[in-house]
Amino acid sequence: MLANIAPGLVRLNEDGELLPSLATEWSHDEGFRTFRFTLREGVRLHSGRLLTPDLVIWNFQRFFSGRFDTHFGRDYRGLTDIRADGDHGIVFEFGRPFPDFLHYLAWRTCIVDGVADQPCGAGPFRLAEWKRGEYIRLEAFDDYYVPGQPAVDEIRVIWASSAEAKLAAIRSGNVDVIENVPMLAAASLAEEGLIEYRTVASTRRAALVLNAQASPLADLRVRRAIAHAIDRVELTRMLFGDKAAPLTRSVLSSTPNPAITPYAYDVETARTLLKEAGVGEGLVLRGVATKVAPVPKVSVYVAEALAELGISLDVRFYEDPPWWPFVYLDTEWDVAFQGMGVRPALNVALQRDHRSDGPFNASGFDDAGLDALIDQAAQLPAGSARAEVQSRAEITLHDNVPLIPLYSAKACYGWKPGVTGVTTNALGYLDLSAATAADESS
Numbered sequence: 514m515l516a517n518i519a520p521g522l523v524r525l526n527e528d529g530e531l532l533p534s535l536a537t538e539w540s541h542d543e544g545f546r547t548f549r550f551t552l553r554e555g556v557r558l559h560s561g562r563l564l565t566p567d568l569v570i571w572n573f574q575r576f577f578s579g580r581f582d583t584h585f586g587r588d589y590r591g592l593t594d595i596r597a598d599g600d601h602g603i604v605f606e607f608g609r610p611f612p613d614f615l616h617y618l619a620w621r622t623c624i625v626d627g628v629a630d631q632p633c634g635a636g637p638f639r640l641a642e643w644k645r646g647e648y649i650r651l652e653a654f655d656d657y658y659v660p661g662q663p664a665v666d667e668i669r670v671i672w673a674s675s676a677e678a679k680l681a682a683i684r685s686g687n688v689d690v691i692e693n694v695p696m697l698a699a700a701s702l703a704e705e706g707l708i709e710y711r712t713v714a715s716t717r718r719a720a721l722v723l724n725a726q727a728s729p730l731a732d733l734r735v736r737r738a739i740a741h742a743i744d745r746v747e748l749t750r751m752l753f754g755d756k757a758a759p760l761t762r763s764v765l766s767s768t769p770n771p772a773i774t775p776y777a778y779d780v781e782t783a784r785t786l787l788k789e790a791g792v793g794e795g796l797v798l799r800g801v802a803t804k805v806a807p808v809p810k811v812s813v814y815v816a817e818a819l820a821e822l823g824i825s826l827d828v829r830f831y832e833d834p835p836w837w838p839f840v841y842l843d844t845e846w847d848v849a850f851q852g853m854g855v856r857p858a859l860n861v862a863l864q865r866d867h868r869s870d871g872p873f874n875a876s877g878f879d880d881a882g883l884d885a886l887i888d889q890a891a892q893l894p895a896g897s898a899r900a901e902v903q904s905r906a907e908i909t910l911h912d913n914v915p916l917i918p919l920y921s922a923k924a925c926y927g928w929k930p931g932v933t934g935v936t937t938n939a940l941g942y943l944d945l946s947a948a949t950a951a952d953e954s955s
Contacts, residue, residue, distance in 0.1 A: 514649055514670060516942045518559075519623035519634020522550055522569070523615055525857065527713060529939040531615055535564060535624055535635060545610040545894060552601045557656045559639040560626040566597035572624050584865070584872045588617055610892040616857040620940060637663035637946035647671070662946045664934060674832075676806040683707055683927070689950050690935055692943060694927040695806070696756045708927035715924040715941045716856050718760050719808075721815060721917040722849040726877035729792055730847055736914035738786035739848075740776035742818045747778075749920040751814065752807050756925075760918035772904050773911045780821055787822060794823025802850035804830045811919065812850050849875055851916075855940045859903055863887045867910060878915030 516524075522536040536550040556564035573595050576585040594606040605614070626633045632640060635658065638651035649670040653663045671688070673679045676695040682688050683702060691708065699710045723730045723739065730736055745759040761775040769775075787793070798819070802812050809830065816826040826848070856862040865871050868887050869879040886906040893899035910916075924941045931951035936944045 514640075514651070515621070515623050515632060515634075516636070517638050517651065517668075517945055518636045518640055519625050519632045520636050521618050521622045521624055522552075523619045525616075525619045525939045527936070527938055531619060534619075539615070541614075545612045545614070546607045548605040548607075548614055549598065550603045550605075552603065553658060554601055556635050556658045558626045558635045559633045559654055560628050562626050564624070564635055566601070566603040568626065569603050569624060570595050570597065571627055572622075575627075585622065587872065588864075610894075612894045613858050613860050613891065617861065620855075620857040620861070638668060641667075657946070659946065664947055664949045665945075668945060674805045675809075679806075686929070689929045689932050690943065690945070690948065691927040694925040696753045696922065696925050699925050699927065702927070706930060709930055709932075710925055710927035712756065712923040712925045713937050713941070714939070715922065716862075716939075717852065717924065717941065718921040719811065719919040720760070720851050721919060722851050722875045723915060723917065724847050724849075724876060725913075725915050727847070729790070729796065730798075732790045732792075733913065734786045734790040735792055737776065738783040738790070738792075738822070739819070740914055740917045741779045741783040741786070742822055743815060743917060743919070744778040744818070745775075745919055748811065748814050752810065752920070753922055757920050757922035760921045770904060770907055772908055776914075776917075783822055795825075796823070797825045797827055798847040799845060800826050800828035800848045800850065801844055801846045802828055802830050803852065804832060805852065808850050808852055815848075815850075851875070857940060860887075860891050860899075863903070863906055864891060867906070867915070874915075876915035878910075878913060880909060880913065883909045 520534045522534060523539065524532050524534040526532055533553070535553055535556060537553050538551040539549060541548045552564055552566065552569070558564065562568070573589065573592065575581055576583055576589060591607040591609045591611055592605060593608045596604050598604050607614070623632065623634055625631060637654055637657045637659070639654045640649070641652040642650040651668040651670070653666050657663060671682070673682055676698070679691060679693070679695060680698060683691060683694075684707065694702070694708065694710055696712075699708070702708045703710055721739070721743070723736050725731055725736070749757050749759045761769055761773065800812060802808050812826075812828045816828065819826050829844070856865070864887060866873045867878075867883065868874060869881075869884050883906060886902055886909065890899055890902040890906060893902065924937070926935065926937060926943065928935050929951040933949045934947035936947070938944065
């Protein structure tokens, strides 16, 4: 919803190409240290305030102020200077190369106004009402800078965490747009005339995170045993049919890394590793998971796989939201089921999810060599040199198993027949600025 309320300087389309948003033009030097932007003129935020370089500067200064609960201060920690360049220009200076800066901007860096009521941005819709746990209501912003948009007066967003709840909402006929249609049901729903749908590439992926800081999973042999105990091909087929792929590399993509030999499904090898580690039958592992589909089904599958090794898995489920980071910080756990959120680039996933001090490094895996590889990749432009360093980082993760990648699934979006103008981008966000309802009453 933030993408429709408070856009950033740039955005991504469905093919991952950078497009203008609040900035119309941008450039950078050869070393990826200096970035220049030209802001769109005449843009008003929902507060009535004009978009200016000073407002953008304030947004970035607050990331480093310590007054806000945000990871952006870490994401942009190499920023040494940000300054206005005339009435509509802005310049960012970094103390080190930052080739992924534009992708970070296009991801989640919203530009907001410094008012008490948040979020307040310059998007096609403004936040009108939020009844926690029930719905979000957005109203059209009359001063949106794109002529003729938005195309509808109001959007009401409701939450359905389970596949059953989503299917019930679709069959009710009371929803126009559905995010994450249950993949195996999409075709039959379309045949019944209830929805039109499309699947798009996504960097979302699921993983089983292992607590590498505490016994018994501090022992690499135990972590590898669990990796051998899970049939990821069968798990993926059960959940998605042929609409997803087992995730065989440790970070982002379902494309195989030729330098990595995936852990084969091999129960006997798993038993041998556990025996070498001195772990016998009767072990109980504590699991944590969100209730959002399909994670509960994944947890059942993994529990059955571990039961073959004589290991019991006791899973506690939490509402989502909130779920991260409260569970990891406040709950004792051994394994965590993660439906990992989108990342705009592989370097972003490495920095956030796998560096020793990464804010989403739930496993606690700490390796100075891996950190050095991640930092090196972050300063290299796209090309063979970067790919080689990233591959070495993935090999380190694969060999040490702080997490077990499970599957990488496309995103499936649906809408009621008659709805038009719904678009997505490479991050899986829905752009509703040009969407039209199926009928006047919707």
